[in-house]
Amino acid sequence: MRMFDRARLRPTLAVAAVIAGVVAGGLALDGFLPAPSAGTQEIGAGVTMTAASGWVLVSKASAEGTSSDRGSSPGVELQKGDATLAAQVVGRDYGGDSQAIMSQVRSQLDTQVAQISYGDEHRTTISGNDATYVLFEAIVSGSGDGAQLGTVDGELVCMVVSGNAVVVEVAAPQGDLQFVTDDVSAMVATVRASR
Amino acid sequence: MNAGRPDGDRGLPNEPLADGSTAAAAQPAALGLPSASQEALHWGRQASPIAPGEPAFWLYLVLLAIGAYFFVDQQSLMSALPDAYLLSWFLVLVYAVPVALVVYRLDLFEREPKLLLAAAVIWGAVIATSLASQANSAWLDIVGKLAPPDFAAQWGKAIVGPGVEETLKLAGVAVLYLIASEEFDGPMDGFVYGAMVGLGFTVVEDVSYFINAVAAAPGAVDQAGPVIDTFIIRVVGGGLYGHVLFTGLTGTGFAYLVTRRGASRLRRAGALGCVAAGVAAHVVWNAPLMESLLRTADGTNPTTFQWIEYGTVKGAPFLLLLAVLVVFATRSEESVFREIVAGETDTDVITEPEIRSLRSLVARRSARNRARRLLGPAGGKLVGRLQAAQVEYAMVRSRSDSPASPQVEHQRQRIREIRSRLEALPRRP
Numbered sequence: 001m002r003m004f005d006r007a008r009l010r011p012t013l014a015v016a017a018v019i020a021g022v023v024a025g026g027l028a029l030d031g032f033l034p035a036p037s038a039g040t041q042e043i044g045a046g047v048t049m050t051a052a053s054g055w056v057l058v059s060k061a062s063a064e065g066t067s068s069d070r071g072s073s074p075g076v077e078l079q080k081g082d083a084t085l086a087a088q089v090v091g092r093d094y095g096g097d098s099q100a101i102m103s104q105v106r107s108q109l110d111t112q113v114a115q116i117s118y119g120d121e122h123r124t125t126i127s128g129n130d131a132t133y134v135l136f137e138a139i140v141s142g143s144g145d146g147a148q149l150g151t152v153d154g155e156l157v158c159m160v161v162s163g164n165a166v167v168v169e170v171a172a173p174q175g176d177l178q179f180v181t182d183d184v185s186a187m188v189a190t191v192r193a194s195r
Numbered sequence: 196m197n198a199g200r201p202d203g204d205r206g207l208p209n210e211p212l213a214d215g216s217t218a219a220a221a222q223p224a225a226l227g228l229p230s231a232s233q234e235a236l237h238w239g240r241q242a243s244p245i246a247p248g249e250p251a252f253w254l255y256l257v258l259l260a261i262g263a264y265f266f267v268d269q270q271s272l273m274s275a276l277p278d279a280y281l282l283s284w285f286l287v288l289v290y291a292v293p294v295a296l297v298v299y300r301l302d303l304f305e306r307e308p309k310l311l312l313a314a315a316v317i318w319g320a321v322i323a324t325s326l327a328s329q330a331n332s333a334w335l336d337i338v339g340k341l342a343p344p345d346f347a348a349q350w351g352k353a354i355v356g357p358g359v360e361e362t363l364k365l366a367g368v369a370v371l372y373l374i375a376s377e378e379f380d381g382p383m384d385g386f387v388y389g390a391m392v393g394l395g396f397t398v399v400e401d402v403s404y405f406i407n408a409v410a411a412a413p414g415a416v417d418q419a420g421p422v423i424d425t426f427i428i429r430v431v432g433g434g435l436y437g438h439v440l441f442t443g444l445t446g447t448g449f450a451y452l453v454t455r456r457g458a459s460r461l462r463r464a465g466a467l468g469c470v471a472a473g474v475a476a477h478v479v480w481n482a483p484l485m486e487s488l489l490r491t492a493d494g495t496n497p498t499t500f501q502w503i504e505y506g507t508v509k510g511a512p513f514l515l516l517l518a519v520l521v522v523f524a525t526r527s528e529e530s531v532f533r534e535i536v537a538g539e540t541d542t543d544v545i546t547e548p549e550i551r552s553l554r555s556l557v558a559r560r561s562a563r564n565r566a567r568r569l570l571g572p573a574g575g576k577l578v579g580r581l582q583a584a585q586v587e588y589a590m591v592r593s594r595s596d597s598p599a600s601p602q603v604e605h606q607r608q609r610i611r612e613i614r615s616r617l618e619a620l621p622r623r624p
Contacts, residue, residue: 004247004248004250005248005249005250008249008250008251008373009250011251011369011373012249012250012251012254012370012373013250015251015254015366015369015370015373016254018362018366019258019326019362019363019366022326022330022358022359022362022363023326023329023330023363026329026330026333026334026337026359027329027330027333029333029337030333030334030336030337030340033337033340033341034340035336035339035340036339036340053336054336054339054340056344079344079348080339080344081335081339081344081347081348081351082348082349114493114494115494119412135411135412137412139493139494139495140494151494151495151496153411175404175407175408175411177411178407178410178411
């Protein structure tokens with residue numbers, strides 16, 4: 001067996017340093033830099049949601065046109081990369097369950113997009129709140145002149161939080177939803193009534 | 196007598212070429228390359244990646260252990276969708292095996308050791324993909340933190356993907372060079388190892404894209420549909436322009452830099468340009484450019500033709516560049532081959548027309564086809580064996596101290612035997 005080649009040690013260490021710089025350096029720098037975050041936002045009727053790291057506030061969304069339900073409130077719209085999340089209280093003193101909210105929201109959404117297909121609905125409990133969620137794929141048009149049609153992947157989460165009907169809608173360009181699903185789960189779990 | 200020589204005339208190894216030069220005189224200098232002698236010294240040695248004497252071997256092992264941990268974790272997660280998982284691996288192998296064979300066979304004169312090629316594929320498939328999956332998300336986060344959201348959304352992947360992935364893949368080529376530098380004789384070797392690293396990377400990345408498409412599809416009842424749709428986009432539309440191309444380019448540039456240390460500054464700058472071109476090809480591929488080619492009137496998914504058109508517009512210029520580089524690298528290797536066989540006086544071993552017929556896959560195939568026409572299927576097969584034996588002869592000759600060594604003589608004998616069997620075949624009327 002050949003003796004350990006000390007002459008090759010330096011170039012090998014140089015390559016190792018480059019790899020470490022790219023991987024460990026990236027992880028360390030990412031951890032060091034503070035992530036912009038919208039923090040905790042009221043989405044209406046005293047219901048709050050805490051934005052995950054990297055999600056920034058785009059706007060306080062208008063309730064107009066998003067719900068015909070009595071008592072709807074302005075919500076918030078967050079963005080991370082090319083994914084957006086809109087959260088809103090669509091009804092106060094709500095007596096129904098999360099599946100009923102989902103049914104209403106889906107019927108509205110069906111009229112707002114060119115084409116939409118849903119996956120299976122799942123009913124569960126999130127942080128003690130009744131919740132129903134579903135994945136969808138929709139063909140939507142952009143805004144402004146010359147807007148183009150495009151396909152988006154999305155997720156709808158409907159919850160009943162202390163008697164408030166809450167809707168969280170996530171959308172991302174086709175294939176990109178997977179990159180934010182963990183964030184969405186984490187944010188949905190923070191939805192609670194603060195008063 | 197010439198029945199077994201489909202090339203007809205039996206030229207001497209140094210007989211004049213059409214342009215008046217001689218076979219051995221067609222030196223790489225004409226191409227701006229250094230003397231072939233240095234390369235010839237290394238030909239014929241088959242290095243192993245198992246080299247405990249090399250520090251890079253231990254670096255490879257450590258990174259393989261880290262990469263394997265993440266790789267196994269990822270694969271077991273993806274196998275939760277068994278139908279999609281098996282279909283994905285089947286489809287990527289249908290693509291990868293022919294590509295591997297083409298890359299391997301493009302290295303016409305000095306085929307690389309299979310174990311070292313396997314190490315290259317494993318680097319790309321296990322080490323580079325695993326490390327990249329960690330680093331990509333970290334760097335994308337960093338871009339998201341530092342750049343405006345819209346810019347990060349549009350250009351993040353075009354900046355981070357090439358930066359992280361090309362660095363990690365090229366590091367694999369560098370590690371292989373440090374383990375077995377005697378296998379790196381010229382740019383062609385960098386192309387082969389780079390392409391193999393890229394192939395390993397693309398196979399694993401494609402499988403993860405296929406499975407993610409299934410997981411993201413609403414309902415996810417049909418596991419095959421999203422896999423096939425993504426296969427059409429990534430492999431049918433862009434298979435020629437992916438990681439094999441990117442790392443083929445960077446590897447070619449790297450190998451030129453490390454094997455042609457005496458080259459002029461301009462040529463070394465050109466080699467750096469190759470590395471930059473590999474990265475640029477990846478940037479262009481990931482960038483949100485020419486998206487209009489994918490638009491449809493009704494907003495539905497683009498057609499297969501649109502994907503092919505989109506891939507071609509973005510990737511074909513770089514593929515063309517790589518093709519040109521491979522042609523030049525092959526000519527360089529041909530010169531080395533000529534130098535090695537130049538002293539052979541026995542014209543039963545190799546002739547000038549036969550050398551010419553070895554210079555490309557097309558030329559080799561056409562020589563075999565000629566033999567098949569003249570002598571039947573057995574003739575075609577024997578010419579194939581003759582070509583392989585002649586290439587092997589150069590390898591044996593280059594690693595032998597003397598042209599009269601028993602190993603060289605043994606190889607000559609093998610060639611003579613094949614030739615006599617060829618000559619014994621009856622000509623077709």
